[in-house]
Structure formats: C-alpha cells, structure tokens
Amino acid sequence: xxxxxxxxxxxxxxxxxxxxxxxxxxxxxxxxxxxxxxxxxxxxxxxxxxxxxxxxxxxxxxxxxxxxxxxxxxxxxxxxxxxxxxxxxxxxxxxxxxxxxxxxxxxxxxxxxxxxxxxxxxxxxxxxxxxxxxxxxxxxxxxxxxxxxxxxxxxxxxxxxxxxxxxxxxxxxxxxxxxxxxxxxxxxxxxxxxxxxxxxxxxxxxxxxxxxxxxxxxxxxxxxxxxxxxxxxxxxxxxxxxxxxxxxxxxxxxxxxxxxxxxxxxxxxxxxxxxxxxxxxxxxxxxxxxxxxxxxxxxxxxxxxxxxxxxxxxxxxxxxxxx
Amino acid sequence: xxxxxxxxxxxxxxxxxxxxxxxxxxxxxxxxxxxxxxxxxxxxxxxxxxxxxxxxxxxxxxxxxxxxxxxxxxxxxxxxxxxxxxxxxxxxxxxxxxxxxxxxxxxxxxxxxxxxxxxxxxxxxxxxxxxxxxxxxxxxxxxxxxxxxxxxxxxxxxxxxxxxxxxxxxxxxxxxxxxxxxxxxxxxxxxxxxxxxxxxxxxxxxxxxxxxxxxxxxxxxxxxxxxxxxxxxxxxxxxxxxxxxxxxxxxxxxxxxxxxxxxxxxxxxxxxxxxxxxxxxxxxxxxxxx
Numbered sequence: 084x085x086x087x088x089x090x091x092x093x094x095x096x097x098x099x100x101x102x103x104x105x106x107x108x109x110x111x112x113x114x115x116x117x118x119x120x121x122x123x124x125x126x127x128x129x130x131x132x133x134x135x136x137x138x139x140x141x142x143x144x145x146x147x148x149x150x151x152x153x154x155x156x157x158x159x160x161x162x163x164x165x166x167x168x169x170x171x172x173x174x175x176x177x178x179x180x181x182x183x184x185x186x187x188x189x190x191x192x193x194x195x196x197x198x199x200x201x202x203x204x205x206x207x208x209x210x211x212x213x214x215x216x217x218x219x220x221x222x223x224x225x226x227x228x229x230x231x232x233x234x235x236x237x238x239x240x241x242x243x244x245x246x247x248x249x250x251x252x253x254x255x256x257x258x259x260x261x262x263x264x265x266x267x268x269x270x271x272x273x274x275x276x277x278x279x280x281x282x283x284x285x286x287x288x289x290x291x292x293x294x295x296x297x298x299x300x301x302x303x304x305x306x307x308x309x310x311x312x313x314x315x316x317x318x319x320x321x322x323x324x325x326x327x328x329x330x331x332x333x334x335x336x337x338x339x340x341x342x343x344x345x346x347x348x349x350x351x352x353x354x355x356x357x358x359x360x361x362x363x364x365x366x367x368x369x370x371x372x373x374x375x376x377x378x379x380x381x382x383x384x385x386x387x388x389x390x391x392x393x394x395x396x397x398x399x400x401x402x403x404x405x406x
Numbered sequence: 407x408x409x410x411x412x413x414x415x416x417x418x419x420x421x422x423x424x425x426x427x428x429x430x431x432x433x434x435x436x437x438x439x440x441x442x443x444x445x446x447x448x449x450x451x452x453x454x455x456x457x458x459x460x461x462x463x464x465x466x467x468x469x470x471x472x473x474x475x476x477x478x479x480x481x482x483x484x485x486x487x488x489x490x491x492x493x494x495x496x497x498x499x500x501x502x503x504x505x506x507x508x509x510x511x512x513x514x515x516x517x518x519x520x521x522x523x524x525x526x527x528x529x530x531x532x533x534x535x536x537x538x539x540x541x542x543x544x545x546x547x548x549x550x551x552x553x554x555x556x557x558x559x560x561x562x563x564x565x566x567x568x569x570x571x572x573x574x575x576x577x578x579x580x581x582x583x584x585x586x587x588x589x590x591x592x593x594x595x596x597x598x599x600x601x602x603x604x605x606x607x608x609x610x611x612x613x614x615x616x617x618x619x620x621x622x623x624x625x626x627x628x629x630x631x632x633x634x635x636x637x638x639x640x641x642x643x644x645x646x647x648x649x650x651x652x653x654x655x656x657x658x659x660x661x662x663x664x665x666x667x668x669x670x671x672x673x674x675x676x677x678x679x680x681x682x683x684x685x686x687x688x689x690x691x692x693x694x695x696x
Contacts, residue, residue: 097521098521098524098525098528101521101522101525102525102528102529105525105529109534109537109538109541110537110541220666220669220670220673221662221666223665223666223669224613224617224662224665224666224669225662225665226617226620226621226624226658226661226662226665228621228624228640229640229654229657229658229661229662230658232640232643232644232647232654232658233654233655233658235647236647236651236654239647240647240648240651247647337530338529338530338531338532338533339530341530341532341533342530342531342532342533345532345533345536345625346621346624346625349625350644360533360536361536361625364536364537364540364541364627365540367540367541372537376533376534376537379529379530379533380528380529380530383528383529383530384528387528
C-alpha cells in the first residue's frame with residue numbers, strides 16, 4: 084500500500100511541473116500587463132519602463148519562468164502588485180474561513196446526500212426515489228448563485244432573520260464569546276448551504292447508483308439467503324461496500340468546491356481565498372493570481388490522490404498493477 | 407429496423423426527455439425571433455418606470471434604468487444558446503481529434519496525450535476560465551473559445567475508449583487488410599461508430615456551458631452591459647436585492663429551465679442509446695431479433 088501511495092506521489096511531480104507551465108503561459112501570454120492597470124494614460128514611457136523593471140517584466144519569458152519556478156519551490160511567491168505585501172502572508176490569512184466553510188459544507192453534503200441516495204436505492208422506483216430523482220435533476224440545473232440571491236431575498240430581506248453579507252455583524256463588541264459564535268454561525272448558514280447545494284445533488288445520485296450496484300451482488304443475496312434481517316443486510320454488508328466509492332467522489336469534488344468559493348464569497352462578501360482570487364484578477368495582481376492557481380492545482384491533485392488511495396483500498400487489483 | 411429509428415422510438419417513450427426537447431425548440435425559436443417578438447427596445451431607457459414591479463405593461467418588471475426585463479431576457483437567450491452550442495462544438499472537435507489520435511495510435515502517443523488530459527483535469531476549470539477571461543479583454547467570442555478549450559477532456563476520454571475497442575473489431579481489421587490508410591480507418595470506419603456516446607456528453611455539455619457563461623456574466627466577466635445576458639441581469643438583481651426581487655427571480659428561472667431541459671434530453675439520449683438497456687427490453691417484450 085505504501086509503495087502504491089509513493090508511486091502516486093511521484094506521478095504528481097511531472098503533473099505539477101506541467102501545470103506550472105500552463106499557468107505561467109496563460110498568465111503571461113495574454114495581452115495586457117499589470118503595468119497598464121496601475122498606470123493612467125498620462126504616465127510617461129520612462130515611468131512605465133521603470134515599473135516594468137521593478138517587477139522583472141522586461142526580462143525574456145523563459146528567464147521570468149525560471150526565476151518564478153525557483154522561488155516557487157522555496158514557497159516564495161513574491162510580493163503583491165497591489166499593496167506590496169508578501170503573497171503567502173496574504174493567502175494564509177484568507178485560508179481559515181474558506182477552509183471552514185468548505186469543510187462544513189462537505190459534512191452537510193455527506194449527511195444529506197448519502198442517506199438520500201441509500202434510501203432511493205433500497206426502495207428503487209418508490210415514491211421517495213421518484214421525488215428525489217426529480218429534485219436531483221433540478222438541483223443539477225440550478226445556478227448556485229441564483230439560489231443564493233433567492234435565499235438572500237427570502238431570509239435576509241423579506242423575513243429579516245439571516246444576515247446577507249460578511250462573516251460578523253458590525254457591532255459584536257457587546258456580545259460574549261457565545262454570542263459571537265452564534266453571530267458567526269448565523270452568517271455562515273447561507274454560504275455553507277449554497278456551497279453544498281450543487282454537490283448534494285451529485286453525490287446523492289452517485290450514492291444511489293453505487294448502492295444499486297452493490298445490492299445486486301451475490302454476497303448480498305447470500306446474506307439475505309442465510310436469513311439476515313434486511314436492516315442488517317443493508318447496514319453491515321451493502322453500505323460498507325458502497326461507501327468507499329462515495330469517499331472517492333468526495334476527493335474528486337475539490338475543484339468544484341474551489342470554483343464555488345469564488346462565486347459565493349463574492350456574493351456574500353466573505354473575506355476568503357475565493358474573494359482574494361477575484362480581487363487579484365480584477366487588479367491583475369500576477370504574483371497573487373499565480374500563487375493561488377498553483378495552490379488550487381495542488382489541492383485538486385491532493386483530492387485526486389485521496390480518491391486514488393480510496394480506490395486502492397477497495398480494489399486490490401488497482402493497488403498491485405498500478406494503472 | 408435501423409439503429410437511429412430504435413433510438414428515436416426509445417427516446418420518444420421518455421416523456422420528460424420529450425418535454426425537454428420541446429422546451430429547447432421553443433427557446434431556440436424565441437431566440438431567433440427575439441428582435442421581432444420583444445415588446446420593447448433592448449436598451450431603451452425609461453426614466454418614468456425605473457424598477458417597476460411586474461405588471462401588464464412589463465410582465466417581468468423593469469430594471470434600474472427602466473428597461474423591460476422580458477425584452478432583455480429574450481435578447482439574453484441568444485447569448486446563452488449560442489455560447490452553449492459553439493463552446494460545446496469547439497470542445498467536441500478538440501475532444502474527437504485528441505481522443506481518436508490517442509485511441510487509434512496507442513503506445514507513446516496515447517500516453518503523452520492522456521497525461522495531457524490528466525493535467526487539464528487536475529485544474530479547477532472554472533478558476534482557469536476566470537483567469538483567462540479576466541486578463542484578456544472580455545467578449546462573447548473569448549468566452550465561447552475558453553469554455554470550449556477547457557471542456558474537451560471528457561469527450562477525448564470517451565472517444566479514445568471507443569477507439570480502443572472498435573479498432574480490434576472485424577470490420578475495421580477487414581478494411582485494414584484491404585489496404586485502407588490510417589485516415590480512412592479513423593474517419594470513415596471507426597469514428598462514425600464511436601459518435602453516439604459523444605452526443606450524450608455534448609448535450610449535457612451544452613447545459614454546463616450555459617451555466618458557466620451565466621456565472622461569468624454574473625461576476626462581471628462575461629457579456630458586458632448594456633448588452634443583456636441572463637447572468638448580467640442577475641447582477642443588477644444583486645445590486646437591487648433590497649427592492650427588486652423580480653430582477654433576480656425571472657432570469658435565474660430561465661437558466662434553470664433551459665439547463666434542466668438539456669440535462670433531461672441528455673439523460674434521455676443516454677438511456678435510448680445504451681445497448682445494454684435494449685437487450686433487457688427485447689427480453690421483456692419477448693422479441694428475439696430486431
């Protein structure tokens with residue numbers, strides 16, 4: 084098993100190298116430069132050149148890439164074009180809130196989607212199965228940002244029971260620790276639900292088909308034949324075997340969650356990675372954009388790795404033969 | 407009975423899929439006829455009717471400049487549909503090209519191409535699209551190209567898998583021994599037989615592309631005002647969230663219905679095409695031979 088994980092990790096190295104090339108090419112070959120954004124029309128050509136020199140934009144692309152890659156290996160992502168602050172510092176202070184929301188929403192996805200999928204599968208073609216299938220289809224097709232707007236209108240504007248922006252109220256100083264936690268929780272309800280929404284549909288569909296596949300297997304028939312109660316057959320025999328592929332899918336859902344963060348953080352004005360990414364795009368803050376692209380890609384690769392390991396755990400054939 | 411007629415017959419039996427197809431046809435007609443059936447001018451500002459709620463004059467209300475929302479949605483449907491089709495067209499072309507070359511030649515060509523696919527898949531696609539679109543001057547053509555160029559990987563994998571099995575079949579081997587060249591084998595013999603699963607992916611892909619475009623426009627990176635798109639009407643819905651719910655409700659509903667229709671048609675096609683389901687059906691209806 085460790086050999087398999089080690090091999091998987093080694094395979095990630097060239098992949099990551101290729102990804103850095105794509106990122107660098109996309110960012111630097113696109114027309115427009117950070118200097119254009121910072122300078123107004125009146126700026127002299129001389130000042131423009133000075134600025135380009137300062138950022139190292141006057142060097143050939145290959146040299147720029149090499150410099151960047153060498154620094155990247157040392158986790159030195161340079162300084163932001165916008166405020167001159169260390170990029171890594173900027174990103175670090177944004178990570179906790181984004182991570183919190185995504186972990187909470189993963190938990191929510193799991194506790195809603197898996198039971199729905201399992202019940203649909205064990206009662207295939209029942210009313211519950213039909214209704215949940217229809218809901219899943221609608222869920223797939225709903226733009227999450229639109230649902231966010233509707234919920235903001237309903238709970239924030241019409242009913243006035245939930246806050247619609249930021250992660251804390253303006254005046255929290257009067258509240259105790261518990262009050263602050265409650266305030267924070269109230270701010271997170273809508274963002275967590277919205278970021279979970281799309282994946283709930285996907286994962287419940289997936290658990291359903293995974294479960295359907297398992298309950299057709301011979302060993303389930305055997306378990307029934309030897310007189311086990313249906314509850315035990317499902318819980319002890321079927322569910323365990325259906326679970327691991329579901330964990331795999333959770334690993335593969337990382338890119339979707341990252342993309343979603345950009346959208347819901349900008350809707351709810353949450354000061355996380357997604358909002359930082361959007362702001363640095365708007366300001367063409369190249370060092371911050373590139374650092375975040377690399378981090379997102381590493382996270383996605385890590386999710387893939389977790390998925391692969393989960394596969395390896397269920398299916399020894401994959402573990403032994405590699406791919 | 408020809409395969410195409412069987413597929414159509416099976417598809418027709420799926421009422422939801424047929425309903426989806428009907429909705430898509432209505433939407434396409436509305437998009438084409440938009441300039442003739444839209445009740446108002448798409449950019450006509452009306453200061454007397456700013457942010458007025460739905461009424462007989464303005465069924466979906468008006469926006470912050472007094473423009474008719476229904477009119478702007480009709481024009482916006484042109485954006486959604488053209489982005490959906492063209493972006494998916496680009497993705498399908500790239501996917502077929504890469505998938506068939508990888509599957510046909512195999513070996514080192516296959517390994518290199520599939521590593522490239524892995525690399526593209528390792529990227530959160532939406533993040534990459536945002537990066538490109540934010541840096542390149544915005545425009546509808548750029549959006550189509552970027553969504554297409556980042557969305558071909560599923561098609562490539564499907565086509566490759568089909569090629570791997572099809573190239574061992576007797577009819578291909580026969581054609582090969584009769585002296586057919588690589589190009590003929592790829593395009594005349596194998597590809598036509600590898601296409602049916604591509605239709606399913608492409609239909610579902612149109613839905614995905616429409617969703618992506620609306621998210622981009624919503625974030626201000628897609629279709630630029632004053633040109634309307636469903637996504638950028640929702641942006642003004644967000645800006646006026648305290649007062650004008652209709653700006654948020656209707657364009658999103660249009661996206662939902664459109665995307666749902668494509669998904670239903672895609673799933674319907676998948677079921678209709680899947681030969682494993684044909685077998686069971688024949689078995690159940692007691693038929694032995696088509």
